[in-house]
Amino acid sequence: QVQLQESGPGLVKSSQTLSLTCTVSGGSISSSDYYWSWIRQFPGKGLEWIGYISYTDGMYYSPSLKSRVTMSVDSSKNRFSLNLSPVTAADTAVYYCAGALTGTALNYYYHYIDVWGKGTTVTVSS
Amino acid sequence: SYELTQPPSVSVSPGQTGSITCSGDKLGDQYVSWYQQKPGQSPVVVIYQDSKRPSGVPERFSGSNSGNTATLTISGTQAMDEADYYCQAWDSRTVVFGGGTKLTVL
Numbered sequence: 001q002v003q004l005q006e007s008g009p010g011l012v013k014s015s016q017t018l019s020l021t022c023t024v025s026g027g028s029i030s031s032s033d034y035y036w037s038w039i040r041q042f043p044g045k046g047l048e049w050i051g052y053i054s055y056t057d058g059m060y061y062s063p064s065l066k067s068r069v070t071m072s073v074d075s076s077k078n079r080f081s082l083n084l085s086p087v088t089a090a091d092t093a094v095y096y097c098a099g100a101l102t103g104t105a106l107n108y109y110y111h112y113i114d115v116w117g118k119g120t121t122v123t124v125s126s
Numbered sequence: 127s128y129e130l131t132q133p134p135s136v137s138v139s140p141g142q143t144g145s146i147t148c149s150g151d152k153l154g155d156q157y158v159s160w161y162q163q164k165p166g167q168s169p170v171v172v173i174y175q176d177s178k179r180p181s182g183v184p185e186r187f188s189g190s191n192s193g194n195t196a197t198l199t200i201s202g203t204q205a206m207d208e209a210d211y212y213c214q215a216w217d218s219r220t221v222v223f224g225g226g227t228k229l230t231v232l
Contacts, residue, residue, distance in 0.1 A: 037221070039221075045210065045225075046223070046225055046226060047223040048223070049223060052221070060220060062220060064127075096168060102216075105157070108157055109157065110157035110159075111216035112157075112159035112214065116170070118168055
């Protein structure tokens, strides 16, 4: 089955760029099945969706983060990436990469996260 | 932007039935998923498409969705079910999570 692993610096300075990579194993990133996603979880608990990239549906970012987010895919290395810039202390969180499944049933769309990475903690320092 | 509201905490006695609600405007017109997250672990989907259980999820987990409220129900709650639970919907191609509910089994 598909497995995901995040990688990247655990400490980023305020106003700089947070860059993370997610390596996909057990499946092809070119698969049209998955929406490759980034989600973060703040120290207080809540989950926040950052965005996803899909071969069939393009890229969609959270409206609140859209101006600072860029996602990309590297098919040759079977991985996808997140850039967030500029960052502030409020971006300190655990960052998860994930694979979501989307489809329609009974004329309604469904979209749920089928596979998650283990998460990587990113701290933004001043 | 679309919002989903969950109670911060729910308590249930072992062996009893516990329910966690998720509220949103016309939520019944969307499919809802539920995730369980235990300390130090990544979330895991326990319900998708309102009421479907992935393979490996115990039958005691069930879901429903109607009107403005989706509900995750755990029948015969066990100590291992103590965790944080999040609901999630997909609105206008954006993913929305509820704030999470801590389920305490005591």
